[in-house]
Amino acid sequence: MAHTGIFATSAQCKFKAGDGVSVNASSEANINSLCIEIEGFVNALTRTDFSTRFTTIGNPKVTGLLTEIESNYCGYFMIAYDNSGYNSIREAENLMNTCWARFIQCIGRLKSQDTVTFINNG
Secondary structure (H helix, E strand, C coil): CCCCCCCCCHHHHHHHHCCCCCCCCCCHHHHHHHHHHHHHHHHHHHCCCHHHHHHHHCCHHHHHHHHHHHHHHHHHHHHHHCCCCCCCHHHHHHHHHHHHHHHHHHHHHHCCHHHHHHHHHC
C-alpha cells in the first residue's frame, strides 16, 4: 500500500513513535488513516485546504508546522495502539507525552490567523 498522507511521510511519523513502535501500529494503512484524520482536522480548523496546496507552497521551513502536527499525532496514536515494544511503560508514556505536547503547541500556533496567512504566503 502506498503512503497517502500529504503533510508528513510514513518515516517521519514512525520516527516520532520511536524504535519500539510495533509493526501493526505502524502499518501503512494505519498511518494513512491517521493522516486523513489530522489533515481534515487542520483544514477544518484553519478553514484552508492545505492538502491541495501543500506541495505548491514549496518551502519546508513554512510547511514544517503542518508536518510536525501530523507526525506527532501519528506518533502518539501508534504508541498508544501497542506499546509492548518499548523497554518500559514509562518510555512509551514519555514518548507519547512528548508527541502530545508538541501537537498541542503546534495546533495552538495554527489557531492564529497570522500563522495561516504566513503558511499561505509560503
